[in-house]
Each structure stands twice: as C-alpha cells, then as structure tokens.
Amino acid sequence: MTAPTPTPASETTAPRPQIPLLLAAVLLIYLGQMTLNPIIAPLSREVGLAEWQIGVTISTAAVMVVLTSQFWGRRSQSLGRKPVLVAAFVLATVAMILFALLAWLGMSGAITGVSLFLLFVALRGIGFGTAIAAVPPNAQAYIADVTTDEKARVKGMAGVGAVQGIAMIGGSVIGGLLSAFGLITPLIAVPVLLLAGLALIVFRLRREPRHELIQTPARVSPFDSRVWPFLLAGFGMFTALGFIQVITGFIVQDRLGLDSATTGLVTGAALLAAGVGMILAQAVIVPRSGWTPPTLLRVGGVIAFAGFLVLVFDAGPVLLFVAILLIGLGLGIAMPGYTAGPTLLVSREEQGGLAGLIGATTGLTFVIAPTAGTALYGLWAPLPIIVGTAIMAVVAVFxxxxPRFRRSPGAPEGVSVET
Structure with missing residues (x-):
C-alpha cells in the first residue's frame, strides 16, 4: 500500500491577499489627480476661466462620484475587482489625454469662453470624476473582505488614506516641479501615470473565483442607524476640506504675491505639507496607536479644527504651511475611523454597498463646497476659510x-462582521 501523494501547498492554501496592489491602484489614480492640483489655479487664469468655473468643474466631478460610487462598489462584488478597475482606468486615461489637449488649445487661444468651460466640465468633471469614483470603493470593499478584526481593518483602511497622502506629496512634487517647464507639462504626465496603473491591474491583479462573487450585493441606506453617525462625521470633515482645497492655489498666490509659475511651485509645497501630515498620521500614528475608530475621529477632529483655525489668519508663509500640515495630520488620523468604523457593523454582502456609500458621502461634500468656496473667495478671501473652520468645529463637537463615538464599534446582535 503506497503512501498518499502530498498535496502541493499552493493547492491547500489560499492566495495571499493583494491589498498592496489595490493600494497601488489607489495611489496611481490619486497621483494623477493630485498632480493637477498645484496648477489648476494658474491654469484657469492662463486660459481665461473664472474661479467659480473651476469650482463648478470640481463640483461636477464630485456629482459623478456621488452618482456612481454605490454602483462601482456593488459591481466590485458582483463582477469582481479587476474588470471594474480596468474600465475605470481606461476611462480616466482617455479623459486626461483629451483634457491635456484641451488645456493646450485653451492656452493657445484656439478654444475659449463657454466652449472651453463646458469641455473642462465634460472631461475633468464628468469623465475623470466617474473614473476615480470606482477605485476607493473597490479597495475598501476588498480590505473589508480579507480582514476579520478591528485592528486589521483599521490598519487596512489607514493604508488607503496613507497612499492618498503619498499621492498628495508625489502629486505636489510632480505638479509643482513640472510646472516650472510650463503648465502643459504636468498635464502630459497625468495620462502616463494612469497608463502605469492600467498596466499594473491588467497584468498583476487576479480575478476572484466565481464562487467568491456576490450576485446581488446589498444596498446600504445612508440613514441606517449603524452607519449614519460615521457618514455625518465624514461628510462634515470633507465639506470643511472642500471649502479650502480648491482655493489653496489662490490663497498662496494672493497672500504671498506670486506669479503663475511660482504659484504652481509654492502650492505644490503647501500640498506637500498636507501630504506629510496625512502620511505621518496613517503610516505611523494610526497603526501604532491601536486607537478604535471613534477615538481616531475624536483626536483627528480636534487637530484638524486647530489647523483650520490657524489658516484663518494671514500671518505669512510659515503659519500658512503649519496650518495646512495640521489639517492633513488631523484628517489623516480621523479618516480611518470614518472608513473602518461602519465596516465593523455590517455583513459581507453589504460591504460593497457601504464602500460605495462612503465614497458617495465623500463626493457629496465636493458638490457644493468647491463652488461655494471659490464664490465666497471672490467676495472676501478669508470667508471660505472661516466657513470651513466653523464646520470643522461642529464635527469636533459631534x-x-x-454616544456612538463613546464606544468601539461592535456588531449588533444578529449582524456578522466576519468576512
């Protein structure tokens, strides 16, 4: 009688989770977005668009995030992560290639006025907004699927925020430095970054076995008692951020009296400070603190409020950079609490819908805030910063x-958090 043949280890153990690869996808699409941030203010003035028109463009992108995030999140569970991410990166790449061409035509005077504005909205707003809406829900739903305890879940969600912070730094550096060679140069770099992300997904990301997919992922209501306090806190944080994010370039240019080229460089440095704060929070403080999601929200909310308060005062470049650093640090600490907390309270079938709902909630904050922020800035420069500070104060108090934030999230009776 012969001994049974040993089963290869590859057949008895599940493949390692591909969390780093999903984080790389988040990194690259946000790197593409953040590379535009240092140049969006000077670019708008070079092509003759008003501040409010840039605000409308960003708000349109946010509308698309709101409208499509739950769709993308549920499709990530029913179709699988790979086809959804491939579609998103193809759309983002095409939109940004056309946007770079449009910007060049705008700077050369070939397209101006209303036509230029509408094409900005169509490409940067509708096209890129729809594409970027797919990526964070995919990553967050995947992390919720492969982590089963609070510590691992918070660490994984912090990873999503950390790569966004890295993207903020990388985009600030890329956009700021390349703007020294002309505003069109960073616009050319964005599609290259997106193509790199597309190649990574096509050649490296595994498709889930059919039996792991969920044919009818559940919707999650924003009024669900398990999740609405987290959503409200996140909505407030990102609304406050939305009031100042788009006008950062205008703040830098007007407070420091800079020309367009120098504004792109210094705005990149300011956004770099925010990214440093976010990475410090999510790569160092959050993983080592062991804090629960409610504690992360409380600590981060107070720090972010302090940053907003400092930003109100026009007291030179040092305090400007300190304020932006504190905002990045505070929001970096709070974000994993906002994203991980509700995932511990819902079932596996609800994770895709929840991830989409979180993305939609975040996107909703940028529907009104950028347009309102740029419009208020035109009335009185400190006004949008004061409004953002007041909103952040309300969040910190909330x-x-x-009561939801006085205890660690735990599954209510009858609801499983095993993934």
Whole structure:
C-alpha cells in the first residue's frame, strides 16, 4: 500500500491577499489627480476661466462620484475587482489625454469662453470624476473582505488614506516641479501615470473565483442607524476640506504675491505639507496607536479644527504651511475611523454597498463646497476659510458628544462582521 501523494501547498492554501496592489491602484489614480492640483489655479487664469468655473468643474466631478460610487462598489462584488478597475482606468486615461489637449488649445487661444468651460466640465468633471469614483470603493470593499478584526481593518483602511497622502506629496512634487517647464507639462504626465496603473491591474491583479462573487450585493441606506453617525462625521470633515482645497492655489498666490509659475511651485509645497501630515498620521500614528475608530475621529477632529483655525489668519508663509500640515495630520488620523468604523457593523454582502456609500458621502461634500468656496473667495478671501473652520468645529463637537463615538464599534446582535 503506497503512501498518499502530498498535496502541493499552493493547492491547500489560499492566495495571499493583494491589498498592496489595490493600494497601488489607489495611489496611481490619486497621483494623477493630485498632480493637477498645484496648477489648476494658474491654469484657469492662463486660459481665461473664472474661479467659480473651476469650482463648478470640481463640483461636477464630485456629482459623478456621488452618482456612481454605490454602483462601482456593488459591481466590485458582483463582477469582481479587476474588470471594474480596468474600465475605470481606461476611462480616466482617455479623459486626461483629451483634457491635456484641451488645456493646450485653451492656452493657445484656439478654444475659449463657454466652449472651453463646458469641455473642462465634460472631461475633468464628468469623465475623470466617474473614473476615480470606482477605485476607493473597490479597495475598501476588498480590505473589508480579507480582514476579520478591528485592528486589521483599521490598519487596512489607514493604508488607503496613507497612499492618498503619498499621492498628495508625489502629486505636489510632480505638479509643482513640472510646472516650472510650463503648465502643459504636468498635464502630459497625468495620462502616463494612469497608463502605469492600467498596466499594473491588467497584468498583476487576479480575478476572484466565481464562487467568491456576490450576485446581488446589498444596498446600504445612508440613514441606517449603524452607519449614519460615521457618514455625518465624514461628510462634515470633507465639506470643511472642500471649502479650502480648491482655493489653496489662490490663497498662496494672493497672500504671498506670486506669479503663475511660482504659484504652481509654492502650492505644490503647501500640498506637500498636507501630504506629510496625512502620511505621518496613517503610516505611523494610526497603526501604532491601536486607537478604535471613534477615538481616531475624536483626536483627528480636534487637530484638524486647530489647523483650520490657524489658516484663518494671514500671518505669512510659515503659519500658512503649519496650518495646512495640521489639517492633513488631523484628517489623516480621523479618516480611518470614518472608513473602518461602519465596516465593523455590517455583513459581507453589504460591504460593497457601504464602500460605495462612503465614497458617495465623500463626493457629496465636493458638490457644493468647491463652488461655494471659490464664490465666497471672490467676495472676501478669508470667508471660505472661516466657513470651513466653523464646520470643522461642529464635527469636533459631534464626535466628542455623540454616544456612538463613546464606544468601539461592535456588531449588533444578529449582524456578522466576519468576512
């Protein structure tokens, strides 16, 4: 009688989770977005668009995030992550190639006025907004699928925020430095970054076995008692951020009296400070602290409020950079609490819908805030910063006072958090 043949280890163990690869996808698409941030203000003035028109463009992208995030999140569970991410990166790449061409035509005077504005909205707003809406929900739903305890879940969600912070730094450096060679140069770099992300997904990301897919992922209501306090806190944080994010370039240019080329470089440095704060929070503080999601929201909310308060005052470049650093640090600490907290309270079938809902909630904050921020800035420069500070103060009080944030999230009776 012969001994049974040993089963190869590859057949008895599940493949290693591909969290780093999903994080790389988030990194590259946000790197493409953040590379545009240092130049969007000077670019708008070079092509003759008003501040409010750039605000409308960014708000349109946010509308598309709101409208499509739940769709993308549920499709990530029913179709699989790979086909959804491939579609998103193809759309993003095409949109940004056409946007670079449009910007060149705008700077040369070939397209101006209303036509230029509408094409900005169509490409940067509708096209790229729809594409970027797919990536964070995919990554967050995947992390929720492969992590089963609070510590691992928070660490994984912090990873999503950390790569966004890295993208903020990388995009600030790329956009700021390349703008020294002309505003069109960073616009050419963006599609290259997106093509790299597309290649990574096509050649490296595994498709899930059919039996792991969920044919009818559940919708999650924003009024669900398990999740609405987290959504409200996140909505407030990102609304406050939305009031100042788009006008950062204008703040830098007007407070420091810079020309267009120098504005791109210094705005990149300012956004770099925010990215440093975010990475410090999510790569160092969050993983080592062991704090629960409610604690992360409370600590981060207070720090971010302090940053907003400092930003109100026009007291020179040092305090400007300190304020932006504190905002990045505070939001970097709070974000994993916002994204991980509700995932511990819902079932596996709800994770894709929840991830989409989180993305939609974040996107909703940028529907009104950028347009309102740029419009208020035109009335009185400190006004949007004061509004953002007031909103952040309300958030800090809410997460300190609401009963949901006085205890660690735990599954209510009858609801499984195993993934």
């Amino acid at each position: 997460v300190l006072a609401h």
